Amino acid sequence: MSEYRQDPLSRRWVIIGCDERATRPNEFIEATSRQSNLTCPFCPGNEAQTPPPVASYSANGKDSWLVRVVPNKYPAVLTDTAPCPTCQPLSLSAASGAMPGFGRHEVIIESRRHVASLSELDDSEAELTFIAYRDRLLELKKDGRYRYVQIFKNAGPAAGASLEHVHSQILALPGVPETIEQELASSAEHFRLHRRPLFLDLIGQEQQAGSRLVTQTERFLAFCPFASRFPYEVWILPRQHQPRFEVLQASELSELSRIVREVIGRIECAVGQVAYNYFLHTLPFDTDLHDHYHWHIEIIPRLVKVAGFEWSTGCFINPYPPESAAAHLRSSLPAAPEAS
Amino acid sequence: MSEYRQDPLSRRWVIIGCDERATRPNEFIEATSRQSNLTCPFCPGNEAQTPPPVASYSANGKDSWLVRVVPNKYPAVLTDTAPCPTCQPLSLSAASGAMPGFGRHEVIIESRRHVASLSELDDSEAELTFIAYRDRLLELKKDGRYRYVQIFKNAGPAAGASLEHVHSQILALPGVPETIEQELASSAEHFRLHRRPLFLDLIGQEQQAGSRLVTQTERFLAFCPFASRFPYEVWILPRQHQPRFEVLQASELSELSRIVREVIGRIECAVGQVAYNYFLHTLPFDTDLHDHYHWHIEIIPRLVKVAGFEWSTGCFINPYPPESAAAHLRSSLPAAPEAS
Secondary structure, eight states: OOEEEEOTTTOOEEEEOOOOOTTOGGGGSOOOOOOOTTTOTTSTTOGGGSOOOSEEEEOTTOOSEEEEEEEOSSOSSBTTSOOOTTOOTTOTTSOSSEEEOBOEEEEEEOOSSOOOSGGGOOHHHHHHHHHHHHHHHHHHHHHSSOSEEEEEEEESGGGTOSOOSOEEEEEEESSOOHHHHHHHHHHHHHHHHHSSOHHHHHHHHHHHHOTTEEEEOSSEEEEOOTTOSSTTOEEEEESSOOOOGGGOOHHHHHHHHHHHHHHHHHHHHHHOSOOEEEEEEOOOTTOOTTTTOOOEEEEEEOOSOOOHHHHHHSOEEESSOHHHHHHHHHTOOOOOOOOO | OOEEEEOTTTOOEEEEOOOOOTTOGGGGSOOOOOOOTTTOTTSTTOGGGSOOOSEEEEOTTOOSEEEEEEEOSSOSSBTTSOOOTTOOTTOTTSOSSEEEOBOEEEEEEOOSSOOOSGGGOOHHHHHHHHHHHHHHHHHHHHHSSOSEEEEEEEESGGGTOSOOSOEEEEEEESSOOHHHHHHHHHHHHHHHHHSSOHHHHHHHHHHHHOTTEEEEOSSEEEEOOTTOSSTTOEEEEESSOOOOGGGOOHHHHHHHHHHHHHHHHHHHHHHOSOOEEEEEEOOOTTOOTTTTOOOEEEEEEOOSOOOHHHHHHSOEEESSOHHHHHHHHHTOOOOOOOOO
């Protein structure tokens, strides 16, 4: 059984695994990726290698799935653990200690094809992937036992992926992660001081400066943030006030899927087939005080190693200014995606 | 010129590099290490490839250096920038914005021999390395323009090292890093609540539990912390109340150098020649309110990749319990180090 533990000094939370096999440490030596279609558990024909799906999406009038959501076979957290009745396990304000590893861990398989990056999805796959994100958020919200659902993608071994086939992950948590708590606090403080949502001010500032803009659509803006941690880091925000991701409609999700795919395509065009993570930040389910918050997506290419200085201080050294990265991304046009 | 920037949402600080070469992004694609002695700038005979040393240590009565401290040839921060008169650039409480990248970046070359890990140092080299850590702290404190000096080591490309030859780095900063601020706050709160230093309670708890202990000497304790972020993470603490690292005497530094070297040897014996970081946390120069704080060293082997969940939430998934790691480290005895 896994366990949430908090460090009393740093106040960091950790999910400690259940692997007691002290004699098998070589498990952690990373394996090289490159699964063949024959052995890949996410490829068609191997569906029995994953637990039964909790959701499945097909093209209109077709039988075969295009996007598929399954429970993670090796979950970091488990639903068969009793949730702590008063727990806010990922909150800074919680007392130090440990709690059972309650939660839910799912995988979204984003294509039938054995491709590795979101940029390789066709229009339907990309759109259904983002519809699946929304649907799982709605479903897990209805469950009532989770306060936050973290959706994230690891693409490439350097980004922590253990399987190559294009997929995202979902972790439903009984508490609100520290990073989100900090964002809610900053956003609340900005609103109290200025009576304007921080995110709208950010959008205004980026549109005025222009130098960090990457691309935009009717509803969304993509830019390299002013204090980018990583070279070619890109954030994607809704232009209008929108705290919760799960309210997005199909047409908005379709537009969003296209800008995210385009940005990743631009990054790959600029620097090659790099490993990357992206993740969604959205308002916790039971929060209504913070409706000045906006959901957003952060994309971090894994071009540089995080080293001792960053781990020690919490301060990042980014050798490449976001203004330079944005200029490079604006001029890097990916080839048109393959038609469905 | 580099720049400190703070993200208004996460409140994270970043040091943004000065490289405007937007057309040369492939610099960031990591190079494989394995320098030969002929080209290594840290090997004897190549001293002219580094800036002139700010400190140099020899064995008694010998001319040739054993440990050498030089300014970093590619510094992240620069001394020829005016420090912001009121700046606490790495403090959470600072206003959002940007500041010139003032600071000092040095490298400690820890052996004449082209070896890669602290575990490969002989007694004199290890001792002089830790004496150099203390001496640089004292010297940079005397300068008066720095509030915190971060000493850290990147060993192996996966830990962010760009050169193989055994070395550590020093970054003298005009502000106190966020991580240290958080540790000072936790330590202060614990003292206010319990009238006991948090660190002495931690030491007592670990000695009583025993299951996370790795090794100990007369003055120091090494254990896998309860909420370890990483498999085989080890912290080394003084057993007695000792807020500031720079007060350590030569005999204590000698004992400390041996326990740190032993722990790294045990990790390498347990899991092989893994990349790792370690870093020193100590009381900021101008702080006297927090004398319940203890300096300590955190060692993080880089066996697993940090992935999207960690970057998104600030919460770590550690698949290997610290109790299992400590048991494995207790039974992993490195071969005796080479005599000088």
